[in-house]
Amino acid sequence: xNNVISFSLARxxxxxxxxxxxxxxxxxxxxRDMLNQLCSxxxxxxxxxxxxxxxxxxxxxxGLVLDQIHAITDLDILRLxxxxxxxxxxxxxxxxxxxxxxxxxxxxxxxxxxxxxxxxARH
Numbered sequence: 001x002n003n004v005i006s007f008s009l010a011r012x013x014x015x016x017x018x019x020x021x022x023x024x025x026x027x028x029x030x031x032r033d034m035l036n037q038l039c040s041x042x043x044x045x046x047x048x049x050x051x052x053x054x055x056x057x058x059x060x061x062x063g064l065v066l067d068q069i070h071a072i073t074d075l076d077i078l079r080l081x082x083x084x085x086x087x088x089x090x091x092x093x094x095x096x097x098x099x100x101x102x103x104x105x106x107x108x109x110x111x112x113x114x115x116x117x118x119x120x121a122r123h
Contacts, residue, residue, distance in 0.1 A: 032084030038062040039089030
């Protein structure tokens with residue numbers, strides 16, 4: 001007996017099988033990983049140049065979604081922390097823009113430098 005099936009039948013079988021839903025935990029972890037990979041890539045001068053030339057396009061290369069792209073391009077430190085970006089990687093990102101991480105934290109949170117340092121120590 002022949003086990004060959006037609007391409008159209010194989011396509012139909014493939015379409016009928018729905019992929020297993022990805023857990024929200026996996027999506028969050030993947031998003032966090034992509035954010036951190038992007039920030040880590042900015043250690044290289046060539047990547048910094050490409051990022052500064054077209055930040056949104058550079059973010060899309062890493063598969064970031066709009067919320068993540070806005071957090072990156074707005075340098076929204078608190079949002080980046082919520083999204084799982086490490087402080088070390090946020091420092092790389094702020095340095096890419098020629099900004100000081102602690103000063104930017106103080107400005108965005110309205111906290112004193114000592115309060116910012118305490119906040120960072122908790123992360």
